Amino acid sequence: MTTRPFHHGNLRAVLLEQAQTMLRATGTDGLSLRELARQAGVSHGAPRSHFIDRQALLDALAELGFDRLTQAVQSAVDGADSARVAFDHVARAYVDFAIEDAALMELMFAAKTSARPGAVQDAAGRLFGALDDVMGPSGPDADATARDTFKLLFGATMQGIAALVASGRIARVQGDALVTAAMTMLLDSELGRRVVTRR
Template sequence: MTQRPFHHGNLRAVLLDEAAAVVRESGVDGLSLRDLARRAGVSHGAPRSHFVHRQALLDALAEVGFERLTADVRRALDGGGGLRDRFRRVAHAYVDFAVDDAALMDLMFQAKTTDEPGTVREAAATLFATLDAAVGPAVSDGAADESRELFKMLFAATMQGIAALVASGRLDRSAGDLLVDAAMDTMLDSELGRRVVTAR
């Protein structure tokens, strides 16, 4: 295996890139600091200067996952067009990430529930704030806030479900794309969608 060159100071980034590749290839169970050191071409102890134990590595990887997904969602929102078009792009970006990096997505949401308040939770909060922005300006009203939260949970549950069907091979990618579009149309045209989404 060809060793990847790195300069002192970017070993952490190299290790996280290698960790993401391992998770994509063989899942979280295949990830170890010793194997990462071998893949990066450094001594067995070198990764511990950045990750004191395996859980620290997993948390850092989850944080990177949230940052990458947030960047994908922001690009989708920046594409212009009407609200329906923006929602569809966001939904496709979310599902594409969850299919292409299914094991990383699982790790991200496991870390969010087990991690102490810190960088993983902050990265997750940034993602959900970005998704929230797609809905439009919040209305200061208790009932509206409840509807908004319900809409966001429905969005996440629906897109996660579609991604799971595609990732498991129950649906092919094109069928998944059609299902994403149909789901977004249904959600936006529903009573809940009309209550929540502010046209902009």
């Protein structure tokens, strides 16, 4: 049994940290509150004081994943002096996250948005808000639908590249080349020129 010291006040954080470790090792199929308690070295009932059931644990992990990815996106933009540099950094941070935490990324986007609890939807909204910031100010006449389309295309493309690398279908160096090519295509497209206002 794992003997990890913790204070009562940070049990939830300890459980989520352990759950992320388990998720990387076994995927969602291996996650259970009972096994989480065993791995964290606490009583079987301890996790239920923070997660009423397994789905609540999965939702908490999804929320945490969105927040971690949002932070990675925001950090990647620091120091970027143009939209191209900013998106290059953000794209690589996005792909790094999706490769290193493939099971978490899959969990984050597994369920339909309408079925997710408010906290998960809010966390997803913060991620798309961070991507919106990278695009630059929208202005009064901005096409919100077009901006959303660009963000979704960006996310889908980067997750697709990450999936190819994570599955071993392509080498990481090929993935990096695809990121460069994809960002050039997205930014130079009619859509990209219309909605990315950052210079």
